[in-house]
Amino acid sequence: xxxxxxxxxxAGKGTRMKSSIPKVLxxxxxxxxxxxxxxxxxxxxxxxxxxxxxHKSNLVQNYLPKDKIIIEQKKLLGTADAVKCTANYFRSxxxxxxxxxxxxxxxxxxxxxxxxxxxxxxxxxxTFLTAVVHDPQGYGRIIRDESQKVVAxxxxxxxxxFEKDIAEINVGVYCFKSQELFKAIKDxxxxxxxxxxxxxxxxxxxxxxxxxxxxxxxxxxxEGLGVNSRExxxxxxxxxxxxxxxxxxxxxxxxxxxxxxxxxxxxxIGKDTTIRPFTYIxxxxxxxxxxxxxxxxxxxxxxxxxxxxDVGNFTEISRSKIGSNCFMKHFSYLGDTFVGSHVNxxxxxxxxxxxxxxxxxxxxxDHAFIGSNSTLISPVRIGKKAVVGAGSxxxxxxxxxxxxxxxxxxxxxxxxKEEK
Ligand code: UD1
Ligand code: MG
Numbered sequence: 308x309x310x311x312x313x314x315x316x317x318a319g320k321g322t323r324m325k326s327s328i329p330k331v332l333x334x335x336x337x338x339x340x341x342x343x344x345x346x347x348x349x350x351x352x353x354x355x356x357x358x359x360x361x362h363k364s365n366l367v368q369n370y371l372p373k374d375k376i377i378i379e380q381k382k383l384l385g386t387a388d389a390v391k392c393t394a395n396y397f398r399s400x401x402x403x404x405x406x407x408x409x410x411x412x413x414x415x416x417x418x419x420x421x422x423x424x425x426x427x428x429x430x431x432x433x434t435f436l437t438a439v440v441h442d443p444q445g446y447g448r449i450i451r452d453e454s455q456k457v458v459a460x461x462x463x464x465x466x467x468x469f470e471k472d473i474a475e476i477n478v479g480v481y482c483f484k485s486q487e488l489f490k491a492i493k494d495x496x497x498x499x500x501x502x503x504x505x506x507x508x509x510x511x512x513x514x515x516x517x518x519x520x521x522x523x524x525x526x527x528x529x530e531g532l533g534v535n536s537r538e539x540x541x542x543x544x545x546x547x548x549x550x551x552x553x554x555x556x557x558x559x560x561x562x563x564x565x566x567x568x569x570x571x572x573x574x575x576i577g578k579d580t581t582i583r584p585f586t587y588i589x590x591x592x593x594x595x596x597x598x599x600x601x602x603x604x605x606x607x608x609x610x611x612x613x614x615x616x617d618v619g620n621f622t623e624i625s626r627s628k629i630g631s632n633c634f635m636k637h638f639s640y641l642g643d644t645f646v647g648s649h650v651n652x653x654x655x656x657x658x659x660x661x662x663x664x665x666x667x668x669x670x671x672x673d674h675a676f677i678g679s680n681s682t683l684i685s686p687v688r689i690g691k692k693a694v695v696g697a698g699s700x701x702x703x704x705x706x707x708x709x710x711x712x713x714x715x716x717x718x719x720x721x722x723x724k725e726e727k
Contacts, residue, residue, distance in 0.1 A: 310402030311423060312485070313353040315344055316389045316506075317409030318361030318380040323536045329363045330534065331409040332370060335543045336551060337571030337590035337608075339370060340534055343412035350416045351423065353405060357396060359389045385503030387495040394489050401486055403427065406506070408479040410534045412543050418530065419480060422523045426482040432513055433488070434521040436480040438531040445535060446476035447507045449522070457520045460507035464500040475524070477507060478531035487518070547572070555582075568601075577614065595631065613648065630673065642666065643685065647673035653697065655680040662703075672709070681718075696721075 321330025331341035348356050360367050361380040368377055380392045390406065397404065403426060407414070418436065426434035437449050447460040448470050460477045461470050488509070495508045513520055525531065529546045532539060551572060552565045559578030562568050569587040576582070577596030586601035594600065595614035603620045606612070610624050613631030618624065621638045630648030635641065637654035643666050644658050656677050660666050667685035671677065675689045678697035683689070688706045695701060696714030707713050712721040 311351075311353050311405060312355045312397075312400065312402065313348050313357070313405045313407065314390060314393055315341070315348070315356065315358045315407050315409050316386055317341055317367060318359045318364070318383055318389050319410075320362045320383060321410070321535070324534075324540075325537075329367050332367060333534070333540055335412050335534075335540065335572075336547045338573065340412045340543075341367065341370070341409045344407055344409055344414065345372075345375075347414050347416050347419055348405075348407070351405075351420055357393050358409070359392055361389075385497065385501070386506035387492055387504035387509065390488070390506055391492055391504070394492075397485050397489055404483050404485045404488060406481045406483065408533060411479055411532065412534065413527075413529050413532045413546060414478075414480065415525070415527065415530055418523065418525050418527075422480060422482050425521055425523055429519065429521045431519040431521040432484050433510065433518075434482045434523065435510075436478040436525060436531070437475050437522050438478050438525045438528060439474050440476055440528050440531065441474075443474050443476045446531070446533070447479075448473040449475040449477060451475075456514075457510060457522055458514050459511035462499060462501075462505060462507060476531060478525065479533060481506070487513075491516075644669045644671065644683075646671045647675070647691070649674045651676045653677055653679035653681065656683075657681075658683045658685055660685040667703075 317331045324330050332339045355376065357376045357378055358371065359378050359380050361383050364379055378392050380389050405423060422434050422436055445463050447462050448466055449457060450459045450461055452458050491509050491512050494512055495504050497504050499505060510520060532543055534540050534543050548569060551570050552562050552568060555570060555576055556562050560576045561581040564584040567584040568582055571590040573590050574588050574592045576594045579596055580594055580598040583601035585603045588606045589608045591609045592606050594612045597614055598612060598616045600618045604618050605623045607625035609626045611628045613629060615632045616629055617634045617636055619636035622635055623640045625642040627641045627644045629646040632648050633646060633650045635652035639652050639656045640658060642658050642660040650671055658669055659682055669683050669685040669687045671689040672691040674692045676694045678695050678699065680697055681695045681699045683701045684703045686704060687701045689695060690707050690709035692710045693707045694712040695718065699714050699718040700716045701713060702717045713719060714721055
């Protein structure tokens with residue numbers, strides 16, 4: 308969109324989180340909150356994105372992609388002040404500006420698009436998103452007159468009497484005519500209980516000047532969820548988790564019990580795979596078709612699993628790659644390991660991949676058979692069709708040649724009969 312720029316407000320302290328890391332870096336389903344907002348901005352094709360940072364800005368900056376324009380808000384004086392900090396970048400710009408809060412991970416790109424569309428069509432000075440919610444506590448309330456025209460947004464702390472009962476809230480997504488925004492923002496005063504410059508006060512200023520204000524109401528009660536506390540964080544996690552599960556099921560994956568299945572954002576699972584209860588699949592995992600995962604499995608970051616693989620109960624796989632047609636059915640741990648295809652990993656097998664200082668990589672080739680209760684002290688290599696006997700310990704640096712059998716502690720090659 309050539310005439311649209313975006314500002315993301317993310318300077319706040321997030322006091323209610325009681326955290327040593329900035330609020331917007333907290334993860335929801337394995338993805339930082341601000342990344343959800345960045346993904347939305349990307350999908351609507353805004354020309355430029357300005358991100359206002361303040362509290363522990365270096366931590367957020369380190370996370371952000373390098374093409375974003377970062378603006379430092381030196382003193383956290385409120386959301387209107389945060390917008391004011393960007394003014395220099397908008398001097399010669401006469402298009403529209405979309406403003407989002409960095410703490411709203413549940414925004415829907417289609418709704419954001421419809422705000423921008425409505426804004427352009429109606430020629431309003433400001434179009435913003437509202438939601439009618441069950442529990443409006445903590446949000447700005449939308450004050451309307453008898454003809455339903457928006458008069459003001461009243462923040463929770465300043466709401467009095469009937470205003471507290473208003474269920475229509477401000478989500479924190481606004482589209483402004485840039486010139487009008489930066490003119491009016493100078494007139495916002497910190498006349499409220501928190502002595503902050505509220506961006507939301509600009510609505511009343513526009514109303515008093517007779518400017519056109521439009522609203523779009525979302526029918527999703529969770530879309531407006533701003534993560535301000537740990538409780539909000541858990542709620543966002545629950546909502547997004549079920550969204551992810553619904554999407555995965557719609558792609559042909561069986562999730563036996565969505566209530567006990569945890570799948571992070573950015574996980575891909577092939578069709579006809581079944582995820583059994585009490586399974587946790589972390590971000591950037593890829594699982595092929597016709598697999599059975601769980602119950603009680605934990606598949607950790609960056610793991611890749613091929614087709615027709617069974618990963619059974621009490622198993623953990625971390626940063627590993629498993630080829631197709633493998634079995635790993637009971638009580639095993641695979642870390643930093645490349646496994647070929649048609650491999651059997653026996654019950655209780657463990658890779659000891661961490662030596663106290665660093666992690667090491669092991670390789671298990673096609674058709675290998677790793678016996679029950681064996682330990683591979685990484686790095687090791689298990690050859691094609693090789694066998695590790697039950698209870699063996701394959702010590703660090705060991706290479707088991709193709710087709711050979713090792714047993715014992717430490718594991719030794721069993722000589723072939725003809726070699727005796
Ligand atoms: C804000 C809105 C409220 C709305 C809610 C939706 C204001 C005054 N209120 O309240 O109407 O219902 O969002 O979630 O805008 N920030 C800065 N600089 C500051 C202060 C805040 O960049 O000086 C950023 C924060 O990092 C955050 C966003 O602005 O991402 C909103 O601030 P927050 O403190 O979360 O405001 P809310 O109380 O949630
Ligand atoms: Mg908030």
